[in-house]
Amino acid sequence: MATGQAPFNPVPAMRTYPPVEHPVVVIGPQYLAQYPVELAVNSDFKVSDINGTLIFHVKSKLLTLHGRRFLKDAAGNTLVNLRKKIRTMHRWWEAFRGESEEENDLLFTAKKLKLFQSKTELHVFLGNNKGEVPDFKVKEGYSESSCSILLGDSNTM
Known part of the structure; x- marks a missing residue:
């Protein structure tokens, strides 16, 4: 990277999926892909695309009461x-x-949907949603390292 240039965020690899009709920005528009993205999370909590390009990673603060973790981009922000x-009761995270x-x-x-689950399922509520219907559902796939993120109470990935 040349001196004085801001670090960039890598663009995740694209597969042949239809474009997302109504994308939802959660963190910021610079982290929004206009297409479904396949990501992999390894045991070190590093999130990479299908080509192995680091997209995000998680850092933990040890010995904290609330179990704080920080999601960082590839540049460390x-x-x-x-x-x-x-x-x-349901293992809520904020x-x-x-x-x-x-x-x-x-x-x-x-929140984790059930206390005891054979496959993890989470309901995700955006900050302004105080209702019963989640904005997203996260469902574990065939292995612990895969999941699907579904829109609201639908099967739209």
Whole structure:
């Protein structure tokens, strides 16, 4: 990278899927792909596309009460502060913009659907959604390293 240039975020590899009709921006438009993206998460919590290009990674703060984790982009910028809610029955997580924990920076909450699951299923509610219907569902695939993200209460990937 030339001196003075801002680091860039890699563009995930594209497969032959139809374009997303109504994309939803959660973190920022620079992280929005106009097509479905296949990502892989390895045991070090590094998220890569199908070509092995690093897209995101997760860093943990050890020995914290709320189990804080930080989602960072490929350049190392903190995008999301993930905080486990304590004293909840369904394992709720809260996600805040950057390193914030302010209510007005809440991006989304996610809850594990059942206490005991053979395959993980999460319901994700965007920050302004206080209802019963999730904005997204995350369902574990055939292996722990694969999942599908579905729009709302539908089967739209």
